[in-house]
Amino acid sequence: MTTSLSNAYKDTNIHLNNIIPLDFGSVLQLPESHVWTDDDNSGNDRRTCLVRQPRAEAASPPVIDLWAPDVVGLVGDACRRWGVFQVTNHEVPQNLVANVEAHARRLFELPTDRKLKALRAPNGVTGYGLARISPFFPKLMWHEGFTIMGSAMEHAKLLWPHHYEEFCDAIDKYQKKMKSLAYNILLVMLKALGVDEEDHEKLSSSFLYQSDGALQLNSYPSCPNPNHAIGLAPHTDSLLLTILHQNDTNGLQIMQEGVGWVPIRPTPGALVVNIGDLMHILSNATFNNMCHRVIPNETSHRFSMAYFYGPPANSVLAPLPKLPGPPRFRAVTVKEYIGLKNKHLEKALSLIQI
Numbered sequence: 001m002t003t004s005l006s007n008a009y010k011d012t013n014i015h016l017n018n019i020i021p022l023d024f025g026s027v028l029q030l031p032e033s034h035v036w037t038d039d040d041n042s043g044n045d046r047r048t049c050l051v052r053q054p055r056a057e058a059a060s061p062p063v064i065d066l067w068a069p070d071v072v073g074l075v076g077d078a079c080r081r082w083g084v085f086q087v088t089n090h091e092v093p094q095n096l097v098a099n100v101e102a103h104a105r106r107l108f109e110l111p112t113d114r115k116l117k118a119l120r121a122p123n124g125v126t127g128y129g130l131a132r133i134s135p136f137f138p139k140l141m142w143h144e145g146f147t148i149m150g151s152a153m154e155h156a157k158l159l160w161p162h163h164y165e166e167f168c169d170a171i172d173k174y175q176k177k178m179k180s181l182a183y184n185i186l187l188v189m190l191k192a193l194g195v196d197e198e199d200h201e202k203l204s205s206s207f208l209y210q211s212d213g214a215l216q217l218n219s220y221p222s223c224p225n226p227n228h229a230i231g232l233a234p235h236t237d238s239l240l241l242t243i244l245h246q247n248d249t250n251g252l253q254i255m256q257e258g259v260g261w262v263p264i265r266p267t268p269g270a271l272v273v274n275i276g277d278l279m280h281i282l283s284n285a286t287f288n289n290m291c292h293r294v295i296p297n298e299t300s301h302r303f304s305m306a307y308f309y310g311p312p313a314n315s316v317l318a319p320l321p322k323l324p325g326p327p328r329f330r331a332v333t334v335k336e337y338i339g340l341k342n343k344h345l346e347k348a349l350s351l352i353q354i
C-alpha cells in the first residue's frame with residue numbers, strides 16, 4: 001500500500017516566526033528582520049546571496065517544444081547541463097493558467113487578518129505561510145506562500161467562507177493538468193536515462209508511476225529595497241521534478257557552477273521544469289538538481305505557481321541500476337529523505353552519499 005506524499009512532511013515543527021509572513025501593506029521600508037547582508041548567507045558556500053548581477057554573457061537554459069521529434073535528446077541534454085528548461089506545447093490551456101494566477105492574486109490581496117485565518121500549522125503542510133526553508137536562514141524572506149495538497153477546500157473556506165468553490169474548482173483542474181504533464185515529462189526523462197519499453201513494463205506498477213503533487217502559490221510583493229532583500233533563498237527542490245508558471249515579473253535565477261546566477265526570464269505560454277533531489281538520486285547524479293533563488297522587484301509584484309511532483313512517502317528510491325558507474329547514493333524512502341532535508345537542507349544529499 002502506498003502512503004501519500006503529505007506523510008513525508010508531517011514530523012517537523014516550525015516556529016511561528018518562520019511561518020507568519022510580513023504584513024507587506026503596512027511597511028514603507030525594509031524592516032531589519034528582512035535586510036540581508038552577505039554574512040547572512042555564510043553557511044551556503046557557493047550561493048552568495050547578494051551577488052545581484054547575473055553575468056551578461058551567460059547562456060540560458062533551452063525552451064523545448066514537447067512535440068519535437070528529438071524531445072528525449074533535448075530534455076536529456078537540458079537535465080544534464082542545466083537541470084532546468086522551459087516547455088512549450090505542453091497542452092495546459094493558457095486560460096486555465098491565467099485563471100489560477102488570477103485566483104492566486106486575489107488570495108494574496110486579501111487583508112492580512114483574513115490570510116492568517118488559513119495559516120499553516122507549526123507541524124502542518126498546507127495553508128498560508130513563509131517557505132518551509134525559512135528556519136535555515138537568519139533573515140526573513142520577502143515572500144508569502146500558500147501550499148495545497150489534494151483539495152484546497154479546508155483552507156479556502158477560511159479565506160472566502162461563502163465564495164470558495166470557484167477557487168477550489170480552478171485549483172482542482174490545474175492540479176489534474178499538472179499531474180498528467182508531470183507524468184509525461186517523467187516518462188521522457190526516464191527514456192533519456194535509458195529506461196526502455198521493456199523496463200517500462202517492469203516498472204509499470206512501480207512507485208514512480210504513482211507519483212502525485214503539491215501545489216505552491218508564491219507571492220513576492222514589490223519591495224522598497226530589493227538590493228537587500230531575498231524573495232526565496234537559494235535551495236534545491238526536494239522531489240522528482242517541479243513545473244513552474246511565473247507571471248511577467250522577473251526574479252527567478254539559477255546558480256550555474258563556474259558562471260554565477262543566471263535569470264530564467266518569463267516566456268509567454270511556456271512553463272519552467274526543473275530537476276529535484278529525488279531525480280538527481282535516481283539519475284545517479286547525472287541530472288542536475290539545480291539551486292535557485294528569487295530576487296524581489298522594486299516596482300512589480302511577482303506571482304508564481306510551483307507544482308512539486310514525487311512518489312508516495314513509503315517508496316524506496318535509489319540510482320537506476322542500468323546507469324553506468326557505481327551508485328553514488330544509498331537507497332532511501334521518500335519519507336526518510338524529506339526528513340533529512342527538513343533537518344539539514346542542502347546537506348541532506350551528502351548524508352546518503354556512498
Ligand SMILES: O=C(O)CCC(=O)C(=O)O
Nearest residue numbers: 216218246252294304306
Ligand atoms: O517563485 C519562483 O519562481 C520559485 C519558486 C520556488 O522555487 C519554489 O516554490 O520552490
Ligand SMILES: [Fe+2]
Nearest residue numbers: 235236237292
Ligand atoms: Fe524551488
